[in-house]
Amino acid sequence: MKLGVFTAILANEPLEQAVKYLASLGVESVELGCGGYPGNSHCNPAELLKDESKIKDLRKLVSDNGMIISALSCHGNPVHPNKEEAGAFRGDFENAVLLAEKLGIDTVITFSGCPGDSEGAKYPNWVTCPWPGDFLDILDYQWNGVLIPYWKKTAEFAKNHGVTKIALEMHPGFCAYNPETLLKLRNAVDGITIGANFDPSHLFWQGIDPVKAIRDLGPVIQHFHAKDVKIDEYNTIANGVLDVKHYTDEINRSWVFRSVGYGHNMQTWREIISALRLIGYDFVMSIEHEDSLMTPKEGLEKAVYFLKQAIINEPKPTEISWA
Numbered sequence: 001m002k003l004g005v006f007t008a009i010l011a012n013e014p015l016e017q018a019v020k021y022l023a024s025l026g027v028e029s030v031e032l033g034c035g036g037y038p039g040n041s042h043c044n045p046a047e048l049l050k051d052e053s054k055i056k057d058l059r060k061l062v063s064d065n066g067m068i069i070s071a072l073s074c075h076g077n078p079v080h081p082n083k084e085e086a087g088a089f090r091g092d093f094e095n096a097v098l099l100a101e102k103l104g105i106d107t108v109i110t111f112s113g114c115p116g117d118s119e120g121a122k123y124p125n126w127v128t129c130p131w132p133g134d135f136l137d138i139l140d141y142q143w144n145g146v147l148i149p150y151w152k153k154t155a156e157f158a159k160n161h162g163v164t165k166i167a168l169e170m171h172p173g174f175c176a177y178n179p180e181t182l183l184k185l186r187n188a189v190d191g192i193t194i195g196a197n198f199d200p201s202h203l204f205w206q207g208i209d210p211v212k213a214i215r216d217l218g219p220v221i222q223h224f225h226a227k228d229v230k231i232d233e234y235n236t237i238a239n240g241v242l243d244v245k246h247y248t249d250e251i252n253r254s255w256v257f258r259s260v261g262y263g264h265n266m267q268t269w270r271e272i273i274s275a276l277r278l279i280g281y282d283f284v285m286s287i288e289h290e291d292s293l294m295t296p297k298e299g300l301e302k303a304v305y306f307l308k309q310a311i312i313n314e315p316k317p318t319e320i321s322w323a
Contacts, residue, residue: 001276001311003304004029004070004286006225008038009296015042016061023065025304030067031223031286034099035092036076036110043072045095048102055102070284071107071197071223072096075169078154079146080124081116089113093154097163107165107223108158109197112176112185115146126173128242147175148188155193167197167222178206179213186220195222199288200272201229204263205241205255214275221281226307227288228263231255247292259291259299261306269310277312285311 005027010018019030032043048054062069074096076089096108114124117138127135127142151166158166168176168185176182179196186194198221200210214221231241236254243254250256260269273285285307291299 001273001282001313002028002068002070002284003307003311004031004284005300005304006031006033006038006073006286006288007042008033008073009289009300011039011041015058018042019061019065019067023067025301026308027304028067029070029284029286030062031070031109031284032072034072034074034096034108036074036089038073038075040074040092043099045072045092045099048099049095052102055099059103069103069105070286071109071167072100072103072105073109075109075111077111077113077124077174079113079115079142079150081121082123086113090154094157097158097161100163101161104162106163107167108163109167109169109223111171111174112147112151112168112182114174115142117141124173126175126177142175143184143188147185151185151189151194155189159193164193165195165222166193167195169197169199169202169225171199171202172206178203178208179216182217183220195220197223197225199225199227201225201227201257201263201288201290204229205231207241211271211275214272214279214281218279221276221279223283224276224281224285225288226260226285226303227290228258228260229255230258230263250292256292257290259289259294259306260287260303262291262293262302266306266310269307273310273312277316282316 005022007018007030034040034043034045074092078086078089080086093110100108114126117125127139130136170177170182176185182196196217203210203213232254241254245253287303289300
């Protein structure tokens, strides 16, 4: 298993400087933001696709520093009810797929997206309960009228360009936010292309056990984000886990994103890594740093140090001498 980093946290630095810095930390892989919410400061497909030499330079920069590109990321909402916003997200995704094809990368990461409640909606509407019955009507429109048709068409486009893994990050606020909804979309599309960019931070606070989720999803996991979350037991007891306070209001929130190891201990992360090995995932753990209590580099370096102690590097043994 390789240790990677999602470079969006270093967006203020030129890519060459960021890659050399990560290599100095012993990082083995980079995940590049290609538009959508993470931006494209390190990798702009619209520009790269116009110049093959720049694509070659990108590939060389990464390989010369002893790394690989694990995936291209363009997290967005391609089914946003605002047609202009949806179009921008769709364009970012399609360009990321075309660039992935040029780079020989088979994985592009994004969100499932969330439509509005009807054709004339202005904003997304994330449904969290079945009653009043209006909510079930909304879900029917979102899934059968928008989400499934879009991803069926988009999965075909991706496969036609060599991207066989559309790794959706299960994220509240979007239609695929837990294992059940992710599998529902995967099975409705083609049962193959849609998979998971598994980020335990979004599961912990929903009350989902990441180890159980990993074992249930198995080969559906196509990529992995190493990000942690700290649940505030006092605020959660008072207000539950649904929380719309700003992420900088840390002391009053029910949960906050933390650097790996600052939300859950080493044993928890060792169990997550062991579960990944049990289901056959042996690719990349890509650190996504969103800890508002630490500077980007301090939090990133602490996460690298922590995961180096937990990650299993050698291939799984084919034989065991004691049995």
